Amino acid sequence: MQTVVLAAGEGTRMRPLTADTPKPMLPVAGTPLVVRCLEDAIESGASRVVVVVGYEAEAVRTAIAERDWPVPVETVTQAEQRGTADAVRAARSELEEAPFVVLNGDALYDRESLAELYDANAAVGSYRVENPSSYGVLRVADGRVEGVVEKPADPPSNLVNTGAYVFPAAALAWLDVDESERGELELTDVLQRACETTEVRSVPFDRWLDVGRPWELLAANEWALADLDREVGGDVSDDAELRGTVVVENGATIEPGVVIEGPAYVAAGSHVGPNAYVRGATYLGPDTRVGHGVEVKNSVVMADSAVPHLTYLGDSVLGEDVNLGAGTTVANLRHDGEPVELTVKGDRVSTGRRKFGIVCGDGVRTGINCTINVGIVLDAGATVAPGETVLRDR
Ligand code: TTP
Missing domain, CATH: 2.160.10.10 (Hexapeptide repeat proteins)
Incomplete structure (x- = not known):
């Protein structure tokens, strides 16, 4: 399935490590984070990958271009880091009118779970945590996702959004979302719309790690x-x-x-x-x-x-x-x-x-x-x- 990997973010929570190095280029057991994400995606079912770059884009572009990939991999530039929906929009002209996977380029996913996601029609990868209040939390009934709530005081479940999605082709037209309260164009708004119009499945991930803060880089290295x-x-x-x-x-x-x-x-x-x-x-x-x-x-x-x-x-x-x-x-x-x-x-x-x-x-x-x-x-x-x-x- 065609896949968009988001790797344009500024990585402000990872500072000072991202002062000159884009987060996707931080090393995880000898391999840049985004390269690992691409390898996992391709191994799990990506037939073609569009990587969205932005912050310190050249380093990411070079790391991708200097490797041989078994499927076509290209990069597109997100001019301003306005949010995840805007990042996918930067890739839109390169996508076919067909379902597509979106992955955060700064996360580690286990490959078996990711492969299950690739087998689904419309889905979001979910991960069970003890304290979901600081995440996007999924409202799920019988494996079907009814919606997503950001950082809820009273979480509707223990399942959090991993930032790994399969969207139906129709979602290409839903990317022009309004700014959220925090002033970003968010892919979770597109997910919400998908949940309201079609059956979105929750695919439980055995392992997942969002690499956003310095100790999570340690955890990513421990994992890898x-x-x-x-x-x-x-x-x-x-x-x-x-x-x-x-x-x-x-x-x-x-x-x-x-x-x-x-x-x-x-x-x-x-x-x-x-x-x-x-x-x-x-x-x-x-x-x-x-x-x-x-x-x-x-x-x-x-x-x-x-x-x-x-x-x-x-x-x-x-x-x-x-x-x-x-x-x-x-x-x-x-x-x-x-x-x-x-x-x-x-x-x-x-x-x-x-x-x-x-x-x-x-x-x-x-x-x-x-x-x-x-x-x-x-x-x-x-x-x-x-x-x-x-x-x-x-
Ligand atoms: P975030 O982790 O929300 O943003 P970030 O990586 O810039 O980090 P921070 O919050 O510390 O500043 O982004 C989730 C994923 O989406 C990540 O892989 C980066 C990517 N992204 C873009 O490609 N473009 C964007 O405009 C934003 C906000 C994120």
């Missing part, structure tokens, strides 16, 4: 790393120990005394050790450096970043070209054991994670022997002086 097969290339010392599912790309170097406990991914050009400890769903991007006496646990370290000496980095996300000075220590657990909070668009929000460290935008530099508290966000280009204790975002 757990699915990998062990594959060790590169230059790996006989005196290094690689336990479990570890991927080392060709062109990476693992020095003596290194212990890597999978799942972990070490991309080409990276240099690990000597004497480093990497564990717990860690992704080390291209040309990264993890040096002597460094422990990296459950973290995403993006391209060209370095943690060269005597550092603890846990449950954290480092953007590109970050350098943590010798002896930098990151806290990842509150003394009261409560979930760590993080600032998202100016508000402190619970990550829901008992352990979470820090988020560094591109180009952050920390001096030697500094300490950074749990849940700190360092903006792109921020610096920390030697010996400093960082208790607030900067």
